[in-house]
Amino acid sequence: MTTSHTGTGAVDPAVREELARLRDSIDNIDAAVVHMLAERFKCTQQVGHLKAGHQLPPADPAREAKQIARLRALAESAKLDPAFAEKFLNFIIAEVIHHHERIAESNGNGNGNGNGNENGNGTAPASG
């Protein structure tokens, strides 16, 4: 009647309940993050259009260095591995570059130069 441990079906109900509670929190957090990221990509799209429309250079190394330093400090205070925070930013930047490449391709210039600082205002779309 207690724990037989052959799988989640045969587990102490209290343990299963605790696991479900944690998974619910994980799912809530994931939903929040997905929505935040959707909003973030809306911002970087706007940055891309703005830069393209005003012949601004896509890369801004000083801005990127500041972002990395800031995220690392925030991670530290949140007890998150700062190296992970930096990796995370790079992961996002790579995606934004990918977005901009697709925009460039669909604009027919094919110039996905991949210069993706500032979270991806890298290749600015030709329109805007």
Next chain:
Amino acid sequence: MTTSHTGTGAVDPAVREELARLRDSIDNIDAAVVHMLAERFKCTQQVGHLKAGHQLPPADPAREAKQIARLRALAESAKLDPAFAEKFLNFIIAEVIHHHERIAESNGNGNGNGNGNENGNGTAPASG
């Protein structure tokens, strides 16, 4: 007096202001996401300890499949690329596995088996 475009220093003030506004939003979003991820890792650490303490299998493919399907659907409704949402989940899972491997190593069993479903309850810590 207007836009000379040699760098952000010589840009139309209205454009610079708009760029700053977007960057502030990006920074706010990044801070929110970093804090959400810190909270998420707290949950997965607890899951790891719970599973280790109750001899539960680290992997749960059904749970993982459900998470992927759910995140893809959420992404779609938020106008985020579903493929990116899935890639993002895998990125996080990889980090949680890494956490668990470190815990396993520091517990001296070195058994970082890397089986990291459910966002990283993969290698359960030996304690708990």
